[in-house]
Amino acid sequence: MVKAVVLGAAGGIGQPLSLLLKCNPLITELSLYDIVNTPGVAADLSHIATPAKVAGFLPPDEGLTKALTGAQLVIIPAGVPRKPGMSRDDLFKINAGIVEGLATGIATTAPKAFVLVISNPVNSTVPIVAEVFKKHNVFDPKRIFGVTTLDVVRASTFVADIIGDLSKAPDVVVPVVGGHSGVTIVPLLSQSSHPLPSGFSGEKLNALVNRIQFGGDEVVKAKDGAGSATLSMAYAGAEFAIKVINAMKGQKGIIAPSFVHLTADPAGGEALKKEIGADLEYFSAPVELGPDGVIKINPLGKITDAEKKLVEAAVPDLTKNIQTGIAFTKKSNL
Template identity: 60%
Template sequence: MVKAVVLGASGGIGQPLSLLLKACPLVDELALYDVVNTPGVTADLSHISSVAKITGYLPKDDGLKHALTGADVVVIPAGIPRKPGMTRDDLFKINAGIVRDLVKGIAEFSPKAFTLVISNPVNSTVPIAAEVLKAAGVFDPKRLFGVTTLDVVRAETFTQEFSKLKNPSEATVPVIGETIVPLFSKVAPGFQIPADRYEALIKRVQFGGDEVVQAKDGAGSATLSMAFAGFRFAEAVIKAAKGEKGIVEPTFVYLPGVEGGAEIAKATGVDFFSTPVELGPNGAEKAINILGGITEQEKKLLEACVTGLKGNIEKGVEFVKNPPPK
């Protein structure tokens, strides 16, 4: 029996993510939680003739407790989009507070669950989640993941003209860091990116979200593709938990707590990093170091990534240790 939970189920990512999980034959029970509209989303999805039994909760009447109790996998897309006049710092404080409070619920009601954080910015919200779980004495680095799969999905899609694969997801295009470093030198099956297309392709993978915002004329962001990416990673975690072997997905993890991670932490100088991870019954079984033999161009991208990443990680840790005044 697999119980999956979506925290932030009524939002732009949460609704399509909940739809995909409801349709997934690997999910036996699906619990939805949000501060508004959850009963309506739940009623709508409950009419779908699939395996999962679905329940929905609001904060009242211990809703978070009921949603999380017995959870195996918890996916967190909760948060608000940036609004006109709102600074990035304003947005960070709100979303960081939302993630912190939800993870406190996980620590209390489902500490053994695999926790998959989608809420932006992942390179700060995952360290926030880790600090909350540490404070509660239940932190297991193998069970905490930042979902970076959308970067991978974009890289697969945008390189299809070079991979020539009918299904672009059959290509392995590693994307590391979390400040998005696609390693085109490590693709499998191997294919070449023309030199005159390289920089534009890197930029497109890194700033693919801007395409969507512009196409939606500022009225939305990449919610549907993010929901697909969140589902793809959740499905991989569930399959691995059920014993399927050989599942490797890039994800943002706490390196010192995962086998093989210390070597990557030493090479990069950061404790949190997105790298290909072999998944298993206990979560993150092994972090795979693919930094050897990368190109000079990729080394430069990695250096810039690590500089930004250090500040983002520190910001997340500081938020929990010294919360801003309300």
């Protein structure tokens, strides 16, 4: 029996994410929470002929507590999407309080659940969740994940397109490390399971790296003020959630990049810090998943000089983003 909860289930990411989770037979109970519309979304999804029993909750009558009771997996896509011209600092100011409130609910009702944070900016919202859990003495770094899967999905898709065969996209594996915004996104294209064409270098390679790093801007611009990357993010969130569930159920050898607290695997975390040359608390790296969450944080491995420079360029922004999240909780009364 697996109970999954989506916090922010009526939003642009929440609705398609809930649909994808409902369609997966591994999930037997799906609980939806948002400030509006969740009973309707739940009623709609409940007519789909798959095992998951669906329920929708609103804030009145302790809706958040009811939604979270018995949860094994909690996914947080709640918050405001980024709009054209909106800086990540502005986005943080809006979403930080939302995430903190939801994290408090999880910490008090379902502290042992795996928590998957989608709400942007992930580099700052994951530290908020962790700090809230610390305040409630239930912090387990192995169980809190920043979902960076969309960067991996984009990298796989773009590489498959470049090699001229999109049918290979599901099989292309490109590790993407660092964080989940702009220059903190570091695709390790040299480790792609499907090598780029010979001679694909210089400006072409730089353009591909930039597209992976700023793919979100591409979507925001194309939607012309009507939203951000919701459908692709829902797909990526569901992909990572199912990997966590499979690992929870005992499947071995599952490795996926995720933005995690490096004490989730102290030895692996320390080794990674030496590789990146910085004493960061969080970093997105390929992590091995198990029944209790993170088993191992894998190293970056052999990377090119250009990729080393990308990692170096990511560190200042990552440091600032992480501290922004931690500082927010220090100011809070929660």
